[in-house]
Amino acid sequence: MLMTEKHSPYTRRSFMSILTASAYGIRTSLTRSAETSTPKKAQIAITFDLEMSRQYPKRNVLEWDFQKGNLNPETKAYSLKAAETAKESGGLIHFFCVGRVLEQKDVSWLKKISEMGHPIGNHTYDHVNVWATKPQQTQFRFQRSPWLLGGKTAEQVIRQNIRLTTEAMKQRLGIEPDGFRTPGGSNNALNKREDLQKMLLAEGFQWVSSGYPQHKYSHPKEEPTQEIYQSILHAQQTAQPYVYPTGLIEIPMSPISDVGAFRSSYWKLKYFLKSVELCVQQAIEQGGVFDFLCHPSIMYVEDPKFETIKLICDLVNQAGNRAEIVGLSDIAKRVSKKQN
Numbered sequence: 001m002l003m004t005e006k007h008s009p010y011t012r013r014s015f016m017s018i019l020t021a022s023a024y025g026i027r028t029s030l031t032r033s034a035e036t037s038t039p040k041k042a043q044i045a046i047t048f049d050l051e052m053s054r055q056y057p058k059r060n061v062l063e064w065d066f067q068k069g070n071l072n073p074e075t076k077a078y079s080l081k082a083a084e085t086a087k088e089s090g091g092l093i094h095f096f097c098v099g100r101v102l103e104q105k106d107v108s109w110l111k112k113i114s115e116m117g118h119p120i121g122n123h124t125y126d127h128v129n130v131w132a133t134k135p136q137q138t139q140f141r142f143q144r145s146p147w148l149l150g151g152k153t154a155e156q157v158i159r160q161n162i163r164l165t166t167e168a169m170k171q172r173l174g175i176e177p178d179g180f181r182t183p184g185g186s187n188n189a190l191n192k193r194e195d196l197q198k199m200l201l202a203e204g205f206q207w208v209s210s211g212y213p214q215h216k217y218s219h220p221k222e223e224p225t226q227e228i229y230q231s232i233l234h235a236q237q238t239a240q241p242y243v244y245p246t247g248l249i250e251i252p253m254s255p256i257s258d259v260g261a262f263r264s265s266y267w268k269l270k271y272f273l274k275s276v277e278l279c280v281q282q283a284i285e286q287g288g289v290f291d292f293l294c295h296p297s298i299m300y301v302e303d304p305k306f307e308t309i310k311l312i313c314d315l316v317n318q319a320g321n322r323a324e325i326v327g328l329s330d331i332a333k334r335v336s337k338k339q340n
């Protein structure tokens, strides 16, 4: 049979993005969209974790490890501007808030973000490691000031940290948290951690974003090779949402994060934009999910002109009805529908 455009499993747009990828010398996998005549709509999320990051705004600044929620003015201004920029492009940003942010004198910027319709989730009060088994391992703050633990177990510290954030969001912002993201990500997500899955369900969450897939990293300060981009694309394809046996939904973070790209690998912004573009295009081809993860405390230094979120919004707008920008709760809804 002659492959006219009408009968071809590839639309004109997928040819366009094959061209984009091959211009970079990258092979994208098109198997899934080739098998189904109407590929699923890709769901693209832009997420911002509201916390301070070590090594920013300058290298060797480490004190933020103890004060994750003490946001500086630049981080707050960037978050608000990003929320406005995304909105102007028809997009949305899903924020995850560390509870201590809500101890700050002024939270009007965050209220504005919420009033614009951007979802805000729970990211624990002190940025605690939920996988920790000893109380002092949960956070640097508790290593320096162990009396704050008050004899609690790791499990009690983690539960209280989640609960306090939910309460602070209710009292200070007047909203319930929209989902939960673990501080840090794990390749194992919450697999085989039924205790944590059940804790989150009991705290009122239907989904968690805790997985971060393994992929190769470039040597610091070196331009990433095709092999690195390929590895990131492969990881993005495998990091798709699923349901745990307890019923909790997992929405993994998509690689590469700003932490891996800028803090660990010293990437230039153009390398990061290339990686994001390839992954978004692949998600669109496959009708998959792309859960972009970054931190305004890093991005105001590395991407002051909001190029990354503009790029993501543009790619989704160009894809027409083949992609949409959503909050993570919309992704969770589609996963649970598929289950039932």
Ligand SMILES: [Zn+2]
Pocket (backbone or CB within 6 Å): 049, 051, 123, 127, 182, 183, 184
């Ligand atoms: Zn975080």
